[in-house]
Amino acid sequence: EYAKSDSRYMQGGTGNFAPVLAQEASTVFVVGPLCWLTIYAMWTRRSAVRELSQLAASVMHMQSVLLYFGAELLAREPSCRPEPQYFYMYF
Numbered sequence: 001e002y003a004k005s006d007s008r009y010m011q012g013g014t015g016n017f018a019p020v021l022a023q024e025a026s027t028v029f030v031v032g033p034l035c036w037l038t039i040y041a042m043w044t045r046r047s048a049v050r051e052l053s054q055l056a057a058s059v060m061h062m063q064s065v066l067l068y069f070g071a072e073l074l075a076r077e078p079s080c081r082p083e084p085q086y087f088y089m090y091f
Helices: 017-043 047-074 084-089
Strands: none
Touching: 017 047
């Protein structure tokens, strides 16, 4: 579905896809569990764990967003479609 707006998802194991794959993997395997840990800490009222996990998940998410958009801004050939429905809805 993302390939409709960002052609890096269709490139397979070549070119600009490796950084995108690394970002997606870190989101799934690190940020996702940190978010679940944050929810658990909120539910059990463990303030220190909640604050640390929330901070770590937020910083990692911000880094992922900056790398994703930064790679697109620095690319010689843009891989995203410029139409508003694709840029704002998917990207």
